Amino acid sequence: MPAQGTLMRTQHAVGITSYGAYVPRWRVRTEAIAACWGRETSRVPIRAKSVPGPDEDTATMSIEAAQNALRRVDIPPGQIRAVWVGSESKPYAVKPTSTIVAEVLGLTPFVSAADMEFACKAGSEAMQTAIAYVGSGMAPYALAIGMDTAQSQPGDSLEYTAAAGGAAFLFGRAEQAAAEIEGSLSYVTDTPDFFRHAHQHYPQHGQRFTGDMAYFHHSLHATRALLDELGRTPKDYRWAVFHQPNPKFVRRLAKELGFGKEQIEPGFLVPLIGNTYAGSSLLGLAAVLDIAEPGDRILFTSYGSGAGSDSMSIVVTPRLRALRNGVPSVRDYIARRREIGDYGLYLRLMKKIHRE
Amino acid sequence: MNLPRYRRLQPAFYRLQAARCTACRQVHFPSRTRCLGCGSASMEPVRLSGQGRVLSFARMLHAARGFQDSVGSLTALIELREGVRLVAQLTDVEPDGIGIGQEVEMVLRRLRSDAEQGLIVYGYKFRPVLKRQAGAQAQS
Numbered sequence: 001m002p003a004q005g006t007l008m009r010t011q012h013a014v015g016i017t018s019y020g021a022y023v024p025r026w027r028v029r030t031e032a033i034a035a036c037w038g039r040e041t042s043r044v045p046i047r048a049k050s051v052p053g054p055d056e057d058t059a060t061m062s063i064e065a066a067q068n069a070l071r072r073v074d075i076p077p078g079q080i081r082a083v084w085v086g087s088e089s090k091p092y093a094v095k096p097t098s099t100i101v102a103e104v105l106g107l108t109p110f111v112s113a114a115d116m117e118f119a120c121k122a123g124s125e126a127m128q129t130a131i132a133y134v135g136s137g138m139a140p141y142a143l144a145i146g147m148d149t150a151q152s153q154p155g156d157s158l159e160y161t162a163a164a165g166g167a168a169f170l171f172g173r174a175e176q177a178a179a180e181i182e183g184s185l186s187y188v189t190d191t192p193d194f195f196r197h198a199h200q201h202y203p204q205h206g207q208r209f210t211g212d213m214a215y216f217h218h219s220l221h222a223t224r225a226l227l228d229e230l231g232r233t234p235k236d237y238r239w240a241v242f243h244q245p246n247p248k249f250v251r252r253l254a255k256e257l258g259f260g261k262e263q264i265e266p267g268f269l270v271p272l273i274g275n276t277y278a279g280s281s282l283l284g285l286a287a288v289l290d291i292a293e294p295g296d297r298i299l300f301t302s303y304g305s306g307a308g309s310d311s312m313s314i315v316v317t318p319r320l321r322a323l324r325n326g327v328p329s330v331r332d333y334i335a336r337r338r339e340i341g342d343y344g345l346y347l348r349l350m351k352k353i354h355r356e
Numbered sequence: 357m358n359l360p361r362y363r364r365l366q367p368a369f370y371r372l373q374a375a376r377c378t379a380c381r382q383v384h385f386p387s388r389t390r391c392l393g394c395g396s397a398s399m400e401p402v403r404l405s406g407q408g409r410v411l412s413f414a415r416m417l418h419a420a421r422g423f424q425d426s427v428g429s430l431t432a433l434i435e436l437r438e439g440v441r442l443v444a445q446l447t448d449v450e451p452d453g454i455g456i457g458q459e460v461e462m463v464l465r466r467l468r469s470d471a472e473q474g475l476i477v478y479g480y481k482f483r484p485v486l487k488r489q490a491g492a493q494a495q496s
């Protein structure tokens with residue numbers, strides 16, 4: 001497929017200055033969900049998934065991820081001129097989450113802030129926009145967050161994987177960055193594979209349709225176009241990160257693209273905590289940055305229903321090592337776990353029990 | 357909680373903003389316009405570290421409307437690194453998982469749980485300092 005001119009480049013070279021992650025400590029065993037609905041407990045796609053605590057939501061989780069990003073570096077708050085939160089589980093239906101985050105971080109009032117919406121691609125859309133703000137010279141630094149407390153209909157197949165977590169990325173000029181963005185692109189079509197109307201609590205999805213025509217089509221085309229544009233092959237990359245709806249999809253996507261198991265391993269988190277929606281690919285990228293070494297190339301491709309993918313080529317600089325200064329890693333959050341097997345408590349944590 | 361009050365409390369609730377006396381350096385939380393130590397009216401805002409330790413704690417058995425999610429949780433008297441003492445709810449901890457002297461750190465959480473209609477009130481809570489895995493970076 002010809003992909004000439006699809007790459008998006010910035011005026012100034014841009015990079016990831018810092019990053020931070022967050023995963024709540026609660027895990028629900030998926031066999032408890034299966035047992036509640038009379039399904040076979042041996043056929044669950046993953047063993048346990050992360051869920052938010054009773055006092056947590058996308059705002060509080062975004063705040064901790066962003067604080068972790070800011071703790072790794074010493075950037076005056078006035079230099080961070082944009083905060084974008086990509087999510088599909090906002091605390092308020094109408095009222096930006098990004099302003100809460102900006103206020104807590106002490107970045108207000110001269111800061112651009114907005115919430116991004118694009119199913120699981122909302123976080124990478126925030127990243128693209130932050131890259132553009134920095135790359136155009138509008139902001140020295142811009143903060144992009146992808147975070148979700150993913151909602152699923154009780155009894156639906158998505159209930160086994162819809163999870164909570166995400167990551168924050170601080171973008172700045174490439175010369176001071178821990179990893180440089182070599183190029184990015186977006187690939188979008190009107191594909192109604194997953195949607196929710198205003199009056200509904202939970203999204204509807206097409207079963208088979210979400211695979212081939214949605215997740216695989218967009219992830220494959222975006223990634224292949226990026227590789228073509230840069231004249232690269234999967235062999236040029238040490239690591240690859242994709243959106244992770246379930247383990248099976250990720251393994252098949254990596255194989256079709258020509259990426260090996262060892263390339264996806266460090267960022268492959270869905271078997272451990274589930275699908276964190278808008279946080280999924282960003283959290284995977286954060287986990288890769290936790291272990292990557294200078295010179296490593298990282299291929300990053302998100303996917304969001306509706307539908308589209310953002311694909312980016314990233315190369316690690318020697319400054320990444322300086323970010324390992326005791327801020328909790330993705331694996332630290334994954335290791336911190338309080339497991340429950342009680343469907344009632346799970347419903348309470350997911351705020352599905354309504355009181356008046 | 358009404359909106360003007362919420363806006364007024366935000367610096368303290370969101371960022372543990374305190375007032376430091378420019379004359380005798382004493383730090384006051386909540387903020388004051390006049391120093392309790394020396395009486396000076398010259399105060400400057402400072403952001404507290406959020407790092408501290410538990411001096412005492414109690415388990416909450418009853419809660420007012422809007423705080424139902426706090427039943428069974430722990431509330432602690434905490435001394436911050438700056439010497440400031442405050443009372444705050446603990447989170448991410450089991451009722452038997454805390455002791456006197458426990459090192460804690462501030463996190464931002466939802467304080468009120470009747471959020472389906474009204475304002476969501478966010479503010480500080482404390483949790484045991486998150487454990488870092490030694491050698492987590494060598495996992496590749």
Ligand SMILES: [Zn+2]
Nearest residue numbers: 377380391394
């Ligand atoms: Zn004084």
